[in-house]
Amino acid sequence: MRTTEKQPRTSPLVPDAVAREIARHDWDSVDCGCGRPAGHLVDTLWDAAEGHPAAFHALEGHAFHTGRLRPPAPAVCGVLMAVWCAGPPRQSTREALLWALLRLLGAEDDGTSHEAGLYGQCAAHIRAALPSLRGAQAHRPDSVSAAYANGILHLLALAD
Template identity: 60%
Template sequence: MRGSEKPQRALRRQSAVPRSPLVPDSVEAEIARHDWEAIECGCGRSAGHLEAMVRDAAEGHPAAFRALEGHVFFVENLKPPAPAACAVLMAAWFARPPRRATREELLRTLLELLCMRDDGGTHEAGLYGQCAAFIRTGTDGFRHELATAPGSGTAEYAKAILEILGLPVV
């Protein structure tokens, strides 16, 4: 595929899926940035079907986060779509989901990604390294969650993420 064809293909994919008013443009842009069809999913198919799953998660459907298991990670291992899905989840985090239940499931999923085994891959820091790098970009937001919602589930997940990343909690 020539370089100029990839952006056109992404635009066709993006326009083929109805846009949700609940998904911020920044999250839609992150979804469109990845060639989901070219990634092998953890379920053995193309990861193209994950676009709808990550969009549902970005809309705030808590069950959509749990649906990523078996596709993005399974048991203790990350699967090839993990970095792309993590990038979308972080875009959703930066868009500041208003509902606490959505933020809690989002943080729980990010924590789950950080609790997976490192795949030991060296390409682009491996799956784990790529996910950790994406999650590390949200450090300030995790600390904000700790400060504004002490004692909540979101604060506990944020604290655990910071600890796993080896970053100061305060």
């Protein structure tokens, strides 16, 4: 009897760096905010990486819920930052991505030490892209993207 492994998902819309970031996590070993293993988030993250704004909003209840971070938050944040660094082409995708990052940073930590806790891990992923976030803030200062980027930078400054 031959076992078959699930083929990794691919998409011409998803940069290799984003696909690698999704693949490097053992999603099924993480408890999701909805109470199931987080493996079901992989499809949502692929949808987000392909540029579907609704996919970013679908992370509510899974990576963050009722103002608290949930266990998949750092891995989700790593994927979102890979998407950000790849430069999402559409304005609506950038806005939804920045909204999700702002929600992650605006949520309460899980109560563990700051640097090792969920918040600290998320903040570390986001800090790695500070120059491009500052660029989003300055590019069109009156845009929704700039407002979200400004909120993210403000929350990171409060955490320092």
